[in-house]
Amino acid sequence: MNDVNFLxxxxxxxxIPMAPFADEVCDFLNxxxxxxxxxxxxxLYPDLSALAFWCRKANIQKxxxxxxxGKYRLGRGLxxxxxxxxxxxxxxxSYVFSLLSGNANIVRLPSKDFPQVNALIGILKKVIExxxxxxxxxxxxxxxxxxxxxxxxxxxxxxxxxxxxxxxxKTVKSCTTKPRCIDIAFAxxxxxxxxDGEKILEADEKIMQRLSExxxxxxxxxxxxxxxxxxxxxxxxxxxxxxxxxxxxxYETAERKYVLQDAVCVDKxxxxxxxxxxxxxxxxxxxxxxxxxxxxxxxxxxxxxENLRGKGGYFYEYSLNDLGEFFQVVDEKYxxxxxxxxxxxxxxxxxxxxxxxxIDRIVPVGQAMDIDIIWDGYDLLSQLxxxxxVRG
Amino acid sequence: MLDEELxxxxxxxxxxxxxxxxxxxxxxxxxxxxxxxAELPFIPVRLFKFYDLLSCPKEEIVKTMTSSGTSGxxxxxxxxxxxxxxxxxxxxxxxxxxxxxxxxxxxxxxDTEMVKKDRSMFSARGAGIIGFSMFGRDTTYxxxxxxxxxxxKVAEFLEKHQDEPILMFGYTYMIWQFxxxxxxxxxxxxxxxxxxxxxxxxxxxxxxxxxxxxxYNKTINDVMGNIRVYNYYGMAEQLGSVxxxxxxxxxxxxxxxxxxxRHPSDFTPCEFGEKGIIQLLSVLPESYPGHSLLTEDExxxxxxxxxxxxxKGKYFEIKGRIKNAEIRGCSDTYERR
Numbered sequence: 001m002n003d004v005n006f007l008x009x010x011x012x013x014x015x016i017p018m019a020p021f022a023d024e025v026c027d028f029l030n031x032x033x034x035x036x037x038x039x040x041x042x043x044l045y046p047d048l049s050a051l052a053f054w055c056r057k058a059n060i061q062k063x064x065x066x067x068x069x070g071k072y073r074l075g076r077g078l079x080x081x082x083x084x085x086x087x088x089x090x091x092x093x094s095y096v097f098s099l100l101s102g103n104a105n106i107v108r109l110p111s112k113d114f115p116q117v118n119a120l121i122g123i124l125k126k127v128i129e130x131x132x133x134x135x136x137x138x139x140x141x142x143x144x145x146x147x148x149x150x151x152x153x154x155x156x157x158x159x160x161x162x163x164x165x166x167x168x169x170k171t172v173k174s175c176t177t178k179p180r181c182i183d184i185a186f187a188x189x190x191x192x193x194x195x196d197g198e199k200i201l202e203a204d205e206k207i208m209q210r211l212s213e214x215x216x217x218x219x220x221x222x223x224x225x226x227x228x229x230x231x232x233x234x235x236x237x238x239x240x241x242x243x244x245x246x247x248x249x250x251y252e253t254a255e256r257k258y259v260l261q262d263a264v265c266v267d268k269x270x271x272x273x274x275x276x277x278x279x280x281x282x283x284x285x286x287x288x289x290x291x292x293x294x295x296x297x298x299x300x301x302x303x304x305x306e307n308l309r310g311k312g313g314y315f316y317e318y319s320l321n322d323l324g325e326f327f328q329v330v331d332e333k334y335x336x337x338x339x340x341x342x343x344x345x346x347x348x349x350x351x352x353x354x355x356x357x358x359i360d361r362i363v364p365v366g367q368a369m370d371i372d373i374i375w376d377g378y379d380l381l382s383q384l385x386x387x388x389x390v391r392g
Numbered sequence: 393m394l395d396e397e398l399x400x401x402x403x404x405x406x407x408x409x410x411x412x413x414x415x416x417x418x419x420x421x422x423x424x425x426x427x428x429x430a431e432l433p434f435i436p437v438r439l440f441k442f443y444d445l446l447s448c449p450k451e452e453i454v455k456t457m458t459s460s461g462t463s464g465x466x467x468x469x470x471x472x473x474x475x476x477x478x479x480x481x482x483x484x485x486x487x488x489x490x491x492x493x494x495x496x497x498x499x500x501x502x503d504t505e506m507v508k509k510d511r512s513m514f515s516a517r518g519a520g521i522i523g524f525s526m527f528g529r530d531t532t533y534x535x536x537x538x539x540x541x542x543x544x545k546v547a548e549f550l551e552k553h554q555d556e557p558i559l560m561f562g563y564t565y566m567i568w569q570f571x572x573x574x575x576x577x578x579x580x581x582x583x584x585x586x587x588x589x590x591x592x593x594x595x596x597x598x599x600x601x602x603x604x605x606x607x608y609n610k611t612i613n614d615v616m617g618n619i620r621v622y623n624y625y626g627m628a629e630q631l632g633s634v635x636x637x638x639x640x641x642x643x644x645x646x647x648x649x650x651x652x653x654r655h656p657s658d659f660t661p662c663e664f665g666e667k668g669i670i671q672l673l674s675v676l677p678e679s680y681p682g683h684s685l686l687t688e689d690e691x692x693x694x695x696x697x698x699x700x701x702x703x704k705g706k707y708f709e710i711k712g713r714i715k716n717a718e719i720r721g722c723s724d725t726y727e728r729r
Contacts, residue, residue: 262656262669262714266688269659270436276418277411277443286418290658
């Protein structure tokens with residue numbers, strides 16, 4: 001383990017569980033939240049302020065009061081986190097969810113160097129000093145991909161949070177673990193957006209403005225490369241007027257906010273050519289406004305439609321006769337549906353009654369990226385803790 | 393003339409390469425109408441890594457070129473027919489001899505012979521060496537199998553040809569790394585009285601070492617003697633129709649090629665003096681649809697027909713690779729073994 005760099009903590013990590021929402025943990029998170037918000041980096045990086053916002057006292061109290069946890073519960077013990085390499089502060093959410101559930105944590109940080117990660121580690125270091133119970137149960141590490149540390153940490157873990165592509169998960173799962181160790185794998189997923197054309201035609205300028213900014217945050221902001229970012233836009237009550245109205249405002253918002261990198265322009269055009277070759281029967285036509293916005297019209301929904309993935313403002317569109325048409329292509333890859341103008345309860349009911357294998361989240365346009373303690377279909381708090389079944 | 397040739401090639405490839413046809417159909421491009429060459433479609437050079445693109449029956453392919461991809465990355469595959477290969481060497485000869493004359497000169501290759509011997513892959517580097525060898529005689533390799541400068545061998549070669557002009561060829565960074573630095577370290581000098589050096593390759597590593605074209609050329613003269621240095625530019629996907637840098641530091645198009653720079657934001661053509669993504673046009677590619685390519689390089693067209701060197705056509709400067717996209721997101725894999 002000589003090749004492991006402990007940025008916080010050391011290898012003598014204390015593997016003793018705590019109760020979910022332990023007072024010291026709640027105080028720690030509140031402190032962390034304040035410290036981030038008062039730092040200059042916290043103001044600079046929106047992902048850091050989102051973390052601070054999540055950790056604030058009011059949110060934690062709200063979660064606690066929901067009493068999902070039951071009376072007698074404890075953390076599972078030690079949780080080992082493998083964070084994705086390119087969503088900078090995702091590791092922190094993973095850590096916070098597990099800490100709240102009552103676990104000690106070893107967190108492998110992203111291999112890439114991000115300024116907000118370095119800043120956050122600095123803040124964590126400072127805050128954690130005041131909380132010895134948490135400090136003794138926390139380690140943040142970095143190591144090279146050639147290291148055998150993943151094997152070593154897996155041997156002692158009671159739970160593992162594995163974020164990454166399917167290959168990463170396969171590799172990590174091949175490591176030996178304790179018999180009762182549980183793995184929560186956040187695999188590669190696929191997400192879509194459903195818009196109601198009539199509702200868009202009814203919307204006033206203010207609503208459209210907000211909708212386009214929300215849509216921007218779900219897509220362009222993360223280059224459309226997050227699992228929860230929509231790839232296909234499904235239109236209900238479709239009309240060309242509704243589409244023009246929607247895409248015009250999206251274009252204007254993207255034009256104002258998005259830094260279109262040269263390489264992304266070439267990537268998008270390359271994607272266009274690849275699609276022309278590989279999917280010429282699936283795709284009816286492509287409209288583009290410069291290299292900022294590409295819209296590829298799907299003519300027929302087929303089973304492997306989730307292979308269509310755009311980046312940096314490259315969308316697929318399909319006109320739905322009804323939701324049933326969409327349900328036919330949903331499989332376990334589907335994660336998030338963002339919506340505008342449709343009733344989410346009706347959609348959820350339909351998912352149940354159609355006995356679908358996919359779709360874990362139904363959220364309004366603008367909340368695709370809002371990670372929470374229920375994620376990817378898992379209630380992380382209940383997964384990461386154990387119940388003591390007491391009967392009188 | 394170029395307009396007409398390139399238009400014909402577009403139509404030819406449209407009718408003979410199914411993948412190319414699908415792209416043009418997607419672009420709603422009508423090959424039967426006449427177009428100025430700035431309107432002709434271009435395909436990203438990267439496509440040659442993903443697809444086998446050819447415009448003739450596979451039986452007619454006599455050679456498959458592969459680009460030098462770094463390990464793990466996909467390599468480009470360029471399928472060449474006999475006729476295509478012939479046209480390439482004919483064109484290369486015409487361009488190079490316009491700089492060095494028709495006479496074959498003693499040739500010192502600033503590389504290792506191993507690159508030619510390793511035939512497991514017909515790489516662009518090996519092909520470049522072989523291709524250039526036809527301009528010289530008494531070909532000698534300056535580096536041994538371990539890329540170490542064989543100073544005695546070079547001295548012997550230079551002694552033998554001391555009264556003649558010496559032709560040299562190599563790859564930009566390798567020359568710097570294995571010849572220039574070594575000569576400096578040894579405190580030696582080739583002392584060539586009349587030499588011509590052609591070199592090709594990327595400038596990225598040299599840029600990292602803060603070496604620009606003028607420093608490069610001057611240092612070559614400092615350690616090798618009196619050398620005319622010509623940098624040239626070309627792609628494995630368009631071998632033959634190379635662009636050569638004149639004594640004023642400008643890259644020149646030949647009669648067989650042209651350049652358009654395009655605004656990244658919408659691919660409209662740039663004005664002279666404006667930086668853009670480089671599109672390269674060549675009339676040579678017949679067996680594969682490579683006559684109009686969007687490269688991943690950036691450059692600036694400086695002017696046309698008015699370079700102080702007297703050469704006609706567009707002249708330009710290359711600004712290097714476009715910066716890799718920093719893509720955010722979670723679909724990246726974290727560790728691979």
